[in-house]
Amino acid sequence: MTVYNKVNDEFINKLSESVEGKVFTADQINEDFSHDEMPIYGSYQPDVLVAAKSTEDVSKILKLCNEYKIPVLARGAGSGLVGSGVAINGGVMIDMQGMNKILEYDLDNLVVRVQPGVYLHDLAEDCLTKGYMYPPDPGEKFATLGGNVSTNAGGMRAVKYGTTRDYVRAMEVVLPTGEITRFGAVVSKTSTGYSLKDLMVGSEGTLGIITELTLKIVPQAKHTISLIVPFESLDECIATVPVLFRANLKPQAIEFMERKIILASEKYIGKETFPKNIEGTDVNAYLLITFDGDNEDEIDVLMEQAAELLVENGAIDVLVADTPSAIKDAWAARSSFLEAINSQYKLIDECDVVVPINKIAPFINFVNEIGEKYDFDVQSFGHAGDGNLHIYTVSNDEDKLDEFNKQVHEFMEEIYAKAYEFGGQLSGEHGVGHGKLKYLKEYEGQLNTDLMRGIKKVFDPNMILNPGKVVSAE
């Protein structure tokens, strides 16, 4: 078990003297920094918060923490869902949100260089003004890009465009020792030793702190169209997804949703867009599909091919949204799932398991079936195009927190076991953090988690950087 030192006045003085960014302690630190968007994993206040201004700040902080053996972590917008950006051991938290400059576009190589504290929203918008697109599109637009890279964030458009990993060309990294280095290059193709860059992507701030990113961008698709596709059953709904892929229709996004969550979300936003009954047939599941392309003809061809295949394979109808406001309406309910859940329930836990796409229906059916045994409610939705499923366990029995946690643990054990049986994995895009760490060894195996621990120690011999996340403290 690693023993860390406590922050003392000498340390704080040294820190304050050496960094450019502002240093906050104790009561000066806003309570928001004590948790992320999944407060059920606990509240942990850092002892010191530094609003970093530069790579040099980050380097000096890490050097000092390494010398004093004080735990330290970087935090973006705090929008994570597994507690990766929470100071569970106290110590120093580095707020990266001040390092938020879009530094330089290189339109010959189609890359942009940014600081890690830039919000996804801001880069996405800025690219569009130039006629380009930054494709990764996770639900939370006010996450930082550093956070997106650290979890290999996926999002809606991963189906066509891939995940954040596919857009990271290079990065500047401060190692836990304070040393500054670079991984990767502007180039799209490399075979120059082990891919340290790919090791950093998805490592949840445990191997080094990213202080600059070079990200790939693409020309903006000029047209999009969305389809709302109602089905009588979830099985029929999910079964159409491989059909669309095999026909090479390249959807930008394919989300599925069950009746229950649409009802809850439409109630929350106060607007009904999804049909509930069509000519006497109850709708129990939906696909929400978007196509994008460079011209309307291309999109129309895709849409017609898709509509034909969908109806042939059991869709009750195909509703087309082809204007910006209709597309916005079609996505409004989907975009509000999380808020709808947050507004309805006091106790919320979740997982974002990923399964092969042809296993989504049996998996969700299994989840619904075992969900009956538990006191909490289960709300599920997810990315039908990549098998990444968001399964929420929710309750309002605030006074039964321990029982809720116990039952959720049993439930998660059951569903993770089923996901692995189906060839899936623990997390598609949220990561492991400390919230899911207890499951990692069980499902990824001792051998793989031992390798991860070994790698962690190579980067961080004193285990000071974001301890207790991804790799257990032991």
Place this chain on the structure above:
Amino acid sequence: MTVYNKVNDEFINKLSESVEGKVFTADQINEDFSHDEMPIYGSYQPDVLVAAKSTEDVSKILKLCNEYKIPVLARGAGSGLVGSGVAINGGVMIDMQGMNKILEYDLDNLVVRVQPGVYLHDLAEDCLTKGYMYPPDPGEKFATLGGNVSTNAGGMRAVKYGTTRDYVRAMEVVLPTGEITRFGAVVSKTSTGYSLKDLMVGSEGTLGIITELTLKIVPQAKHTISLIVPFESLDECIATVPVLFRANLKPQAIEFMERKIILASEKYIGKETFPKNIEGTDVNAYLLITFDGDNEDEIDVLMEQAAELLVENGAIDVLVADTPSAIKDAWAARSSFLEAINSQYKLIDECDVVVPINKIAPFINFVNEIGEKYDFDVQSFGHAGDGNLHIYTVSNDEDKLDEFNKQVHEFMEEIYAKAYEFGGQLSGEHGVGHGKLKYLKEYEGQLNTDLMRGIKKVFDPNMILNPGKVVSAE
């Protein structure tokens, strides 16, 4: 410095008793196994060659080698260019070519499960018979897929489809201790701890031996068209490449070539397809571009847009190849560059440096300029779409091998330095092996190579697996 034991009779007996595959020693081993396709890096005969039949064979061999501290490596088709698959420390070589079954297609998830000894050519052909495509397309079609993954092989179509890394979903791996594990899953999206799978891709057989692969496939593009585009100067030629990307024309391949190598290659194949002079203007550089798509209309639109942009930006002409035989002819010269070089010269060395695409022209101009200082000839060609350049140093002065090697080393130092100055890297697709190892620390830095060494030791505490490749022997 790690000290290895010598193979003795006891070891060979134990090995022969425990594995299913055939065991060869000393003179029974064909001389071909002593080098790869770059014999200038030396000839090293393994002491033992085992033709592995199964994962269990590989596991038993590694367990035994680890116990006896005997160096061991896996070898595919031996088509590498940096000596990764050569037994520079003697010991045991595992021939993986017998593990060559295409195991199972899963067309719901668009993946195929294969053994690592399957040749790229065989998987590519097999996919096509089913209407699918395995996109990675390195020049050497009779490389094994295990080898392709181990070097993150790129190839012609990387511009549109990405490199081998983008097609690896999961793998079974035998660790140097003999333990068997799996990295990754069938799913397209994952954030489940450090990406051990991505660490394996491009690690050149130094971290573990891949015994099974799950690879992504895509629906086959139904139509292709190629353009031969002549330019008066290399600068004009390369300057058009970003223009095509910004117009979102998504070429499948863009190769560039200078006049000199076209002349040599056309002489070798005995057929002239590339124009040398157009209405009095000498052609000094060419682009060879392919577009693919699902229907002819789509391709025609792309081709017309491209032709217009190319001529606007300095192309002398645009020659269209739109029948299979015309496309084959257009690519024949390009496909024969290596053979043409091999047939002409006795001493050959090369590098496959990668630079940002807008630096290709200044880089090649630099290479041509400094090439003048040396006794050898320089032949260059490369992937204009991704900046990956193949630069050959060639000579027929067989009796001046030492001088050739000395001059090549100086030349490589100059061009690697320039590549890094331009934001590039050492290798785009061939890897480091032992042939390029001496340059890795210099250009990737002590810090990064120390991290690589640390990672190597986590996987391979006794440093028995493919020692002296990627990570230096100390």
